[in-house]
Amino acid sequence: MQTIKKRVAEAIVAGVNALNSEHGLTAAEIAALLEYPPDPAMGDLAFPCFRLSKVLRRSPVQIAQMLTELVKDDVIGGITAVNGYLNFTVSNGYLASDVVPDILAKGDRYGSSEIGKGKKVVLDYSSPNVAKPFHIGHLGTTVIGHSIRKLHEFCGYDCFGINYLGDWGTQFGKLILAYRMWSSRAEVEAEGIDKLVELYVRINNEIKGDPENGIPEKKELADAARAEFHKLETGDAENLELWKWFVEISLREYEKTYKQLGITFDSYLGESFYTDKMPVQIEKLREMGLLKIDDGASIVDLSDYNMPPCLILKRDGSTLYPTRDIAAAVYRKENYHFDKAVYVTSAQQCLHFAQWFKVVELMGYPWYNELVHVPYGTVSLGGEKLATRTGNVVLLRDLFALAIEKVKKIRREKGQNSENDDEIAEAVGVGAIVFYYLSNNRMKDISFVMDDALNFDGNTGPYVQYTYARACSVLSKAGGNDGKTVRITCEEEATLVKTLCRFGERVAAALQDYEPSNVTRFILEVAAAFNRFYHNCPIHTAEDDVTRASRLNLTAATKTVLGNAFELICLKKTERV
Numbered sequence: 001m002q003t004i005k006k007r008v009a010e011a012i013v014a015g016v017n018a019l020n021s022e023h024g025l026t027a028a029e030i031a032a033l034l035e036y037p038p039d040p041a042m043g044d045l046a047f048p049c050f051r052l053s054k055v056l057r058r059s060p061v062q063i064a065q066m067l068t069e070l071v072k073d074d075v076i077g078g079i080t081a082v083n084g085y086l087n088f089t090v091s092n093g094y095l096a097s098d099v100v101p102d103i104l105a106k107g108d109r110y111g112s113s114e115i116g117k118g119k120k121v122v123l124d125y126s127s128p129n130v131a132k133p134f135h136i137g138h139l140g141t142t143v144i145g146h147s148i149r150k151l152h153e154f155c156g157y158d159c160f161g162i163n164y165l166g167d168w169g170t171q172f173g174k175l176i177l178a179y180r181m182w183s184s185r186a187e188v189e190a191e192g193i194d195k196l197v198e199l200y201v202r203i204n205n206e207i208k209g210d211p212e213n214g215i216p217e218k219k220e221l222a223d224a225a226r227a228e229f230h231k232l233e234t235g236d237a238e239n240l241e242l243w244k245w246f247v248e249i250s251l252r253e254y255e256k257t258y259k260q261l262g263i264t265f266d267s268y269l270g271e272s273f274y275t276d277k278m279p280v281q282i283e284k285l286r287e288m289g290l291l292k293i294d295d296g297a298s299i300v301d302l303s304d305y306n307m308p309p310c311l312i313l314k315r316d317g318s319t320l321y322p323t324r325d326i327a328a329a330v331y332r333k334e335n336y337h338f339d340k341a342v343y344v345t346s347a348q349q350c351l352h353f354a355q356w357f358k359v360v361e362l363m364g365y366p367w368y369n370e371l372v373h374v375p376y377g378t379v380s381l382g383g384e385k386l387a388t389r390t391g392n393v394v395l396l397r398d399l400f401a402l403a404i405e406k407v408k409k410i411r412r413e414k415g416q417n418s419e420n421d422d423e424i425a426e427a428v429g430v431g432a433i434v435f436y437y438l439s440n441n442r443m444k445d446i447s448f449v450m451d452d453a454l455n456f457d458g459n460t461g462p463y464v465q466y467t468y469a470r471a472c473s474v475l476s477k478a479g480g481n482d483g484k485t486v487r488i489t490c491e492e493e494a495t496l497v498k499t500l501c502r503f504g505e506r507v508a509a510a511l512q513d514y515e516p517s518n519v520t521r522f523i524l525e526v527a528a529a530f531n532r533f534y535h536n537c538p539i540h541t542a543e544d545d546v547t548r549a550s551r552l553n554l555t556a557a558t559k560t561v562l563g564n565a566f567e568l569i570c571l572k573k574t575e576r577v
């Protein structure tokens with residue numbers, strides 16, 4: 001559509017020139033003014049002529065009327081003047097001769113751009129806290145993060161994905177203690193992360209107690225845990241070995257989830273890696289006079305910026321979450337030379353990022369404005385009970401497993417089965433969750449309703465994956481498409497192609513706003529247009545060979561665009577279902 005807009009804009013400029021060449025408007029400015037009419041029956045693009053009133057010294061209504069005669073290009077199929085607007089329809093000839101061949105020729109690059117060429121982006125996402133449960137709350141950072149990464153890659157950026165594991169902190173003291181008291185190597189090896197989470201939950205519960213019900217809190221356990229963490233920090237070999245092993249066990253589990261999602265990272269350097277990189281930054285803060293002592297703790301005062309102080313060191317001298325983030329950012333700038341560093345976390349961390357970004361600025365690092373925080377709303381589970389051993393958190397893995405089970409059941413009920421049943425159920429089950437999640441604007445709080453996500457007839461992952469599979473099966477039944485014959489003969493075909501050609505714009509919007517829901521919504525539009533085409537325009541039994549060949553090419557173009565869009569949002573391309 002960008003090309004179409006550009007051509008229409010150039011034609012408008014030429015038309016306006018004929019009336020008064022001193023208007024000073026560029027084609028790019030005109031293109032930016034082009035709108036999509038609210039009702040497609042009015043046209044595919046509309047130009048509001050009031051912008052020209054001043055230079056042409058006429059009313060928008062008159063201008064629109066005059067321009068209908070003067071604006072000409074092959075892309076324009078029809079042009080009408082309505083209430084000061086020029087409404088355009090795109091010509092079917094152009095859709096056939098240019099748009100569809102362009103999609104088929106560009107293939108998996110269709111919709112991409114080069115705007116990020118030569119620029120490096122590091123993206124920090126997923127980043128679970130080791131040995132704490134990888135739960136439904138991490139779905140956001142994981143899939144939004146991955147999708148934002150894919151969008152950047154698709155637009156030419158050189159991307160580096162970092163899983164900044166929460167692999168350091170007092171929780172390890174608790175875990176080491178709990179492990180020694182209540183578990184064994186064999187047990188943890190056998191039960192993996194579940195055991196770690198169970199131990200972690202148990203020790204927290206014991207520390208808290210339940211005073212209302214007569215179970216006292218156990219402060220001594222908290223102290224002992226702190227002592228274990230201190231030993232770990234000061235290099236105690238046995239604790240270090242245990243810590244490494246806990247991280248390993250946890251990673252093994254995360255990998256399974258990442259594999260189901262098709263996600264990989266370029267680095268797993270977690271918080272622990274930055275332990276020895278913090279002192280230099282703390283020293284710099286001190287030298288610059290930015291550190292203040294407040295009740296024994298070291299802080300950076302941010303009252304001038306209407307923010308609470310950023311905590312750098314606790315009273316006991318231990319470092320904090322912001323301290324590590326600052327050191328990590330400096331390290332990443334020096335080692336990865338980013339042009340932009342993106343952090344994807346829940347909106348609960350907005351203040352944290354605003355604070356330490358400000359500290360980086362105050363420290364004089366010129367790249368402070370290359371740091372971007374991308375927040376998202378909360379996720380909860382509505383209408384579904386998931387049995388967990390871990391209190392009231394819902395593990396991502398259990399959520400996926402439940403979705404996969406349900407997909408299997410639905411498929412059995414529908415009488416669908418194939419030799420790769422498990423693979424399909426996984427792709428569709430996990431895809432349903434991802435799609436449901438990414439269908440909403442990222443800042444929206446989401447209550448997850450599994451049955452809605454899995455509704456095969458709704459605007460869901462299964463629905464779009466089945467649409468993709470339908471396109472694939474049409475093509476394989478026909479033995480492929482010729483890649484060249486295209487003729488647009490009806491409204492369904494034209495609408496389908498016009499929908500497809502908006503892909504690039506939607507990608508650009510998704511990238512600019514860090515908003516993958518632009519892509520999910522686009523996918524739904526394509527699926528709707530394709531299904532209308534499929535139901536109303538016979539393909540295999542088309543009236544003649546040219547029409548049949550053309551419809552196969554439209555199907556192939558749909559497959560290409562849907563496939564490219566799926567790639568951007570962690571949705572598996574289901575060739576067969």
Ligand code: ARG
Binds near residue numbers: 128343344
């Ligand atoms: N581990 C953190 C958590 O689960 C998220 C880390 C986000 N990244 C960062 N650089 N702070 O809350």
